[in-house]
Amino acid sequence: MTVATKERKLTIARAMAEAIAQEMRVDERVFVMGEDIGPLGGVFGNTRGLHEEFGSERVRDTPISETAFMGAAVGAASDGMRPIVELMFVDFFGVCFDAIYNLMAKNTYFSGGEVQVPVVLMTSTGGGYSDAGQHSQCLHATFAHLPGMKVVAPSNAYDAKGLMTAAIRDNNPVIFMFHKALQGMGWLGTEKDAIVHVPEESYEVPIGKAAVVREGNDLTIVGITSGVHHGLKAARQLAERGISAEVIDLRALVPLDRATVIESVRKTGRLIVVDEDYQSYGVSSEIICSVAEQGVPLKAAPQRVAYPDIPIPFTPPMEQWALPNADKIVAAYELMEKHS
Incomplete structure (x- = not known):
């Protein structure tokens, strides 16, 4: 039993x-x-x-x-x-x-x-x-x-x-x-x-192994911390349009599990990276570069949804304008398809 x-x-x-x-x-x-x-x-x-x-x-x-x-x-x-x-x-x-x-x-x-x-x-x-x-x-x-x-x-x-x-x-x-x-x-x-x-007993999650938290075939969304949740919400919105998005949680930045990302993008041919850190010189560009260096064929130019290169504002409307969210991911997908 x-x-x-x-x-x-x-x-x-x-x-x-x-x-x-x-x-x-x-x-x-x-x-x-x-x-x-x-x-x-x-x-x-x-x-x-x-x-x-x-x-x-x-x-x-x-x-x-x-x-x-x-x-x-x-x-x-x-x-x-x-x-x-x-x-x-x-x-x-x-x-x-x-x-x-x-x-x-x-x-x-x-x-x-x-x-x-x-x-x-x-x-x-x-x-x-x-x-x-x-x-x-x-x-x-x-x-x-x-x-x-x-x-x-x-x-x-x-x-x-x-x-x-x-x-x-x-x-x-x-x-x-x-x-x-x-x-x-x-x-x-x-x-x-x-x-x-969360199990009560002690256990380890391997450092340096990403997780595929939602499987899909049309688009890969890669996120870290809050970006994962924005990605999942965007995936649900896109699913209503018949678009199947795969969402990857990096979980660690060092070591970086490039292999899981590359395998996913080989399948989907499209990539959006979500990061609340600043856009330039960041994790989002490193992920895109890693895919490009492996010569993975893409159906559309990759996109990144990250924080603009500005000091973080105090006032709520300005801060919310700058933060990544699910709607910005959907908009990035729409831009990707427009220019593909």
Whole structure:
């Protein structure tokens, strides 16, 4: 007799906290640092319940000094610990970039592989709620461009737990980029499709393997975090016109699963890439370039739906005008067909 598994839906925030707690229980080297991650449980809910279970030695609230706690994390990791550090907003990377890129990302290479730096840097990305230009960027390409670090970015709670578990266990530094609008925090305006069934037991989602989240034959839509959900909504709109769109969730930017994208585009012959990061020099152009370099035959010129190359506005109408959405993806498809 088959026993039905009870559905257990979690938000991304809860899934992240659960993965961290499970790894902390089995590995005393794992600890967490960051601003407001202790009794408050993190501004975005990623560490709720951890302080109560593990105490202030392993869940450490830090001063507002990103340079100090990033440097401390690199030192601790180099000495055998496995720190998880929250950089509250990815925009704040500017004040601690030396510790991230000149130390965390490079020290294993500089030491000839003798010194591992297993830091997980989790940081929030994305806008849509009028927090202006210093709290609303994605900056996916900024980190993906720099060798020495893995970069993951989940779109749903199942992947968030599995990717966090994999990141903590990885001996490389990992940047864990979570989109604020997908966290499940009501005040941010939650994407309901990001709240999915999450197994209670520990598991890993492989870093560097994309997922085909909707199969199709006429068009490939590639997204990351919020872009996946825009892609799925656009696919449903296009389906009403008889157009079958395949949607791919990259899940990680480094390593980048080019093979899954290329295989899909070989089938569909059309490609749209969706990214809330800035359009120029970004993930969208890297994906398109990867397809072009392999000589994949296309039925129409590829399109990208990304953030324009402007500082993020504070005022809601201007910000919403700039953000990617499903309607812009549909419009990109229409433009593609017009010129094909």
